[in-house]
Amino acid sequence: xxxxxxxxxxxxxxxxxxxxxxxxxxxxxxxxxxxxxxxxxxxxxxxxxxxxxxxxxxxxxxxxxxxxxxxxxxx
Numbered sequence: 001x002x003x004x005x006x007x008x009x010x011x012x013x014x015x016x017x018x019x020x021x022x023x024x025x026x027x028x029x030x031x032x033x034x035x036x037x038x039x040x041x042x043x044x045x046x047x048x049x050x051x052x053x054x055x056x057x058x059x060x061x062x063x064x065x066x067x068x069x070x071x072x073x074x075x
Contacts, residue, residue, distance in 0.1 A: 005039075015039075015068070040067040 005017040017037060025032070042062040050060055 036070045038068065038070045041065040 003017060003019050003023070005015065008014040008016075017039060019037065021032060042064050044060050044062050046060050048060050048062075
């Protein structure tokens with residue numbers, strides 16, 4: 001899923017990620033609070049489901065640019 005966000009270049013910087021409730025809701029959940037968010041940025045050299053030129057069963061490895069550990073909301 002791709003969501004929008006922003007970055008404020010201060011010391012320390014602030015990253016804001018906006019996650020629509022409808023995209024993370026689950027039937028029968030205890031409540032409507034989002035407790036954890038993980039983010040990453042990556043690129044692909046070709047389509048994720050493409051077949052490599054050297055054969056194989058398909059797929060493409062991603063190039064990880066950046067990742068953030070899960071942020072757990074407790075309040």
